[in-house]
Structures are given as C-alpha cells and as structure tokens.
Amino acid sequence: MITLNSPDTSSYCGARTRAGSPCRIPPVRGKTRCRMHGGAKMSGGQPGNQNAFVHGYYSAAAKAERKRLADQIRWLKREMKEMRELRR
C-alpha cells in the first residue's frame, strides 16, 4: 500500500505513463511520486489537511481497516479449510 506518510515504500514513482507502463523515475524524497507526477515540492496539502476530505474511503485509516478485515477473512478461510481436511 502506498501512503503519503510512508516514503520509500517503493524505489520508483509507479504512475501510469502515456505509454501505459509504470513511471520508473525515483519519487521525490518524502513523497510517493516523482516531480513530474504530482510529487513536486509544495504540491498537495499539509499533512493532516482535511480540505479535500469527502467520505474517507481512501483515507489511510479506512484502507488499513479494509486490509485488517481482509487479512482476518483470509486467516479464517485457511482455518476452515484446515478443519475440513482434518474431518476426513
């Protein structure tokens, strides 16, 4: 997952270029995109800025919650599969 506050999650920008391939330019320090793809200095809001907050579906907290639930479901499915196999 890429979040604004975790730099160096990847070693390159990854934005989709006009050719359709991911951008290979390293991101601006502290950002997730290169300077050509929205990572320019002074671009974007201050950390914690809520001016563009609409429903929060893509907020770090909501993403983390969805990931947590997905991990839990994956774990439960694995457990259930194991139990089914033990019953045989």
Ligand SMILES: [Zn+2]
């Ligand atoms: Zn880029």
